[in-house]
């Protein structure tokens with residue numbers, strides 16, 4: 001069975017897409033992102049899916065997208081920030097090279113605070129961020145083989161740190 005070479009997890013805005021693409025270039029493999037897969041499959045934005053159908057429906061779509069990508073992709077795979085909420089998804093990550101890209105709250109607000117395209121941070125980014133991370137930090141840590149902090153680091157530096165850690 002094929003499996004991704006490296007899976008990136010971590011909160012929205014941490015740079016999974018940017019770092020994932022740089023990693024894929026460095027390793028000479030393909031890059032895939034489950035958020036992109038969902039948008040392509042659904043023909044609408046993630047924000048629209050949240051508004052139209054609500055978060056539980058989005059999570060069900062996301063769970064399927066993650067399962068498909070894990071089965072099909074052999075390069076670098078970035079997962080949406082909330083995908084680790086699902087226990088089956090966490091189990092499916094066991095044995096893979098999973099890297100948790102982390103950042104502190106100030107960095108998070110700087111990177112995502114004004115981005116209302118992210119429905120989970122649209123109202124009060126700082127408080128929502130803390131709540132999200134309180135609920136998820138241990139889940140990212142549980143699935144990860146390595147944790148790579150991204151604060152005050154360029155995407156190139158983070159990419160190198162991921163390569164060093166895997």
Ligand code: S3P
Pocket residue numbers: 010011012013016035046079080081082083118119120
């Ligand atoms: C979410 C993260 C987003 C996207 C959706 C929900 C989350 O992905 O899947 O807005 O719950 O953390 P990114 O982490 O790629 O921004």
